[in-house]
Amino acid sequence: MIGASTVVVNHAYPLLTGKVNHDWLEKLTGTLGTGTFVLDIFFVISGYLITQSLLSKNNAVDFFRARCKRIFPALFASLILSVFVVGFLATQLSANEYFKNAD
Numbered sequence: 001m002i003g004a005s006t007v008v009v010n011h012a013y014p015l016l017t018g019k020v021n022h023d024w025l026e027k028l029t030g031t032l033g034t035g036t037f038v039l040d041i042f043f044v045i046s047g048y049l050i051t052q053s054l055l056s057k058n059n060a061v062d063f064f065r066a067r068c069k070r071i072f073p074a075l076f077a078s079l080i081l082s083v084f085v086v087g088f089l090a091t092q093l094s095a096n097e098y099f100k101n102a103d
Contacts, residue, residue: 003038010035 013022026033057063091098
């Protein structure tokens with residue numbers, strides 16, 4: 001939650017204040033920004049959890065099956081929501097033009 005909250009604040013602050021160079025960690029270290037640091041933490045935690053999942057399965061097929069069951073339902077729901085709700089509400093095309101347009 002701390003990492004996710006940091007990402008939200010890190011993205012929202014410049015949008016709300018107009019200040020681009022606000023990253024206190026980057027000012028302190030000279031190179032490493034808060035966004036990079038939090039992203040690295042996400043990758044480490046994700047790598048640990050995926051490795052733990054792999055080691056708990058009997059074989060690679062079971063692991064990939066479990067990964068697909070976890071990833072694809074949310075991917076398809078996101079795709080359907082993006083195309084049929086967000087895309088439709090964000091376009092300036094009529095409903096008929098939007099759904100006929102392959103782009």
